[in-house]
Amino acid sequence: MRINDLILGILMALLGAITVWASRDFPSLPRQDYGAGTFPTLIGTLLVVLGGVLSLRGWQARGAMFAWQGDVALKHAMICVLAVVGAVVGYVLLTPVLGFPIVSLVMLTVLIGWLTGGRWWLALTIALVATLLIWMTFAELLLVPLSLGILEEVIY
Amino acid sequence: MEVLQEALGLVLDWQVLAVILGASIFGLFIGAIPGLTATMATALLVPVTFFMDPLPAIGAIVSATAMAIVAGDIPGALLRIPGTPASAAYTDEAYLMGRQGRIGQALGVNLVCSVIGGVIGVAILAFFAPLVAEFAIQFTSDEYFWLALLGLSCAVLVSGSDPLKGAISMLLGLLISMVGMSSVSGQMRFIFGIPELLSGISILPVLIGLFAVAELLRRMPEIGRVSLPTPPSVKKTFEGVGGILWKYKGGMARSGMLGTLIGALPGAGADIASWISYALARKLSRTPEKFGTGHPEGLVSASSANNAALSGAYIPALVFGIPGDTITAIIIGVLMMKGVTPGPDVFTTDAALVNAIFIVFLLANLLLLPLGLVAVRGARHILSVPSGVLYPLILLFCIVGAYATNNSMLDIWLMLGLGLLAYVMAENDFPIGPMILAVILGPIVEGNFLRSMIKANGDLLMLFDRPIAATLGILALLVWVAIIVSTLWSVRHASRKATPTQSG
Helix, strand or coil: CCCHHHHHHHHHHHHHHHHHHHHCCCECCCCCCEECCCCHHHHHHHHHHHHHHHHHHHHHHCCCCEEEECCCCCHHHHHHHHHHHHHHHHHHHHHHHCCCHHHHHHHHHHHHHHCCCCCCCHHHHHHHHHHHHHHHHHHCCCCCCCCCCCHHHHHH | CHHHHHHHHHHHCCHHHHHHHHHHHHHHHHCCCCCCHHHHHHHHHHHHCCCHEEEEEEHHHHHHHHHHHHHHHCCCCHHHCCHHHHHHHHHHHHHHHHHHHHHHHHHHHHHHHHHHHHHHHHHHHHHHHHHHHHCCCCCCHHHHHHHHHHHHHHHHHHHHCHHHHHHHHHHHHHHHHEEEECCCCCCCEEECCCCHHHCCCCHHHHHHHHHHHHEEEHHHHCCCCCCCCCCCCCCCCCHHHHHHHHHHHHHHHHHHHHHHHHHHHHCCCHHHHHHHHHHHHHHHHHCCCHHCCHHHHHHHHHHHHHHHHHHHHHHHHHHHHHCCCCHHHHHHHHHHCCCCCHHHHHHHHCHHHHHEEEEEHHHHHHHHHHHHHHHHHHHHHHCCCCHHHHHHHHHHHHHHHHHHCCCCHHHHHHHHHHHHHHHHHCCCCEEECHHHHHHHHHHHHHHHHHHHHCCCCCHHHHHHHHHHHHHHHHHHHHHHHHHHHHHHHHHHHHHHHHHHHCCC
C-alpha cells in the first residue's frame, strides 16, 4: 500500500519531535556538553528535518493520499497481513496456556490448509512433522524452554 | 605455520564440518526458491547459530549465504525469475542461453564462475585483512567514529534511488539502537518501564522481523496467483564450460577482484557487484552487441563478481568491526552475542580463529561445486514445493527463532512490530539495508564519539586532529554533501514534475 510521502513525512517528524522531547532530561557526562542525550536529540532533530523535507516533497508531488498498486487485490493482501498478525498474536497469547505442540499444530494446519486451497490432509501431515521436528531441534537439542502448557499434566 | 595448524585443527572438527554442510544445504534450498533471499537465509539461521561456538556459527552463515547466492542462479536460468537479487543482473542472459538449448552450459558457467570468484575473494580477504589489521591497530576512537559514520553514510547513499528515504530508514535504525542502557554513561533510555529492555533491543528479533516477517507479508498475497511453470530438465551441465572460461579468463579475474573490492566498500554488496561487473564486461567486450542475447561473457563476469563480493564484505567487518552490508551486519551481531568483538585486536589475540574463518570460507566456496550440481539436478523438486506450505513453516520458524535467544515473548512482539514496520516501509520504497546497519553501528558511532569527546574535553575539532581520522572525516562529510544535494534535487524535481499536471 502506498501512503503519500506527505503523511509519512509528518509521522516521521512527529516521531522525531517525541524523541527530542523524551531525551530532554538525559544528563550529560560530568564536565561535558555531550552525554546520553546528545545522540537521541540529534537523531530526533534530523527526523524532524528530514520528515519535513519528505512531506514537503510529497505535497509538491500532489499524489493520492493512499493508493494501492500491484496486481493483487488490496483486500486479499490485507487478509494475508491479518493472518500473519493473528498467527503471531495467537502464538504469544495461547502458547503459555495450551503449550507449543498444540498451538504449532493448529496454526500450521490452518495456515497451510488455507494457503493451499483446502488440502487439509497435506496440511495436517506437514504440521505434525514440522511440529515434531521443531520440538526436537529447539526444545530437546538446543534446550529452549518451549512451553508444554496443558500437555504438562497429560504427560507427567 | 603453527597458527595455521591450530586453525586447521579448529576447522577439521566433525561438528564444524557437519554444520557447514547442513547450512549449505539450507542456503541452497532458500536461495533456489524465488523470493527468498540470502539475507533471509541468514536471518533464519541466526537463532540456531546462537547456540553454537563462534567458528561453527560463522561457518554456518558463510556457507549458507554463498550457497544461496549460487542457488539463486538456478531459477533465473530455468524460469527467468532470479532466486536472489544478486542474480538479477544476468538472469535474462542465462535464460536466453537456456532457450538456445544451452541450459546446462549456462548453469555450469554460473556454478564454476561462482566458485572461482569466491576463491579469488577469499584469497584477497586472507591476504589483505591481516595487513589492514596491522595498520588499523593504531586507530583510536576518533578513527572508529568516522569509520562507522562513513559506513552508515555510504549505506544511505547507495541504498536506492532516493537517499532521503534511505536516511530516514537509517535514523529509525539508530533510534532502535538507542533503546536500553547507554554503554558510556549508564543512562537508561526509552525503556518504557519494561525491565527486559534495559539491555537494549536484541538484534535477533530485529533481523527476523525486518528480513523474514516483512518478506513473508510481501510474498504471501502472491501465493496461487502465479504458478511457476515446470522447469526444463538440465542435461550436460559442464559441456563446453572449460572453453568458455578459458576464453573469458581475463574478465573472470577482473570481476573477481572488482567484486571483492565492491563488497569491501560500505553499503555495496553482491547485487551491486554483479550489476557493475556485468556492465563493465559489456563495455570492455569485443562483441558488446551480443550481450543480452544469451552470450556467456557477461554471465562469467557477473557470477564471479557476486560471490567474490561476499568475501570482500568481510574485510571491513573483520578488521574494523564495521559491517559493509546486511549479511556482515548480521555476522557482527552474532559475534558480539558470543562475546567476540571484531576488530584489529582479534587478528593478534585470536589469530587461530581468524585463520580458521578464512579456511571455512575456502571450504564453503569449494563445497559450492558438488552441492551446486546436486541443486541443478534437483531444481525441479525444489521449485515444486508449494509456497503455501513453505510460508507458514517459515513463519513458525521466525516465531520460535525470535523467542529462542532470550526465551522472551517480548522479542516475538518486537519481531512482529518491526516486521509490520518494514513491510510498510518497503511498500513505500524505503530501503531496509540502512536500518539494519544503523542498528549495529549506532552504539559504535555513539560510544566512540563520547569517548573521543571525553579525551578532547568536548572539542569537536579534535575529531580531525589525527591525519587518518581527518581523511575519514572529510570523506564522511563529502558523502553527506552528496546525499543532501541529491535530496534537494529530488525536491525540485518533484515540484517540476507536478507543475505540468497542475496547469494541464
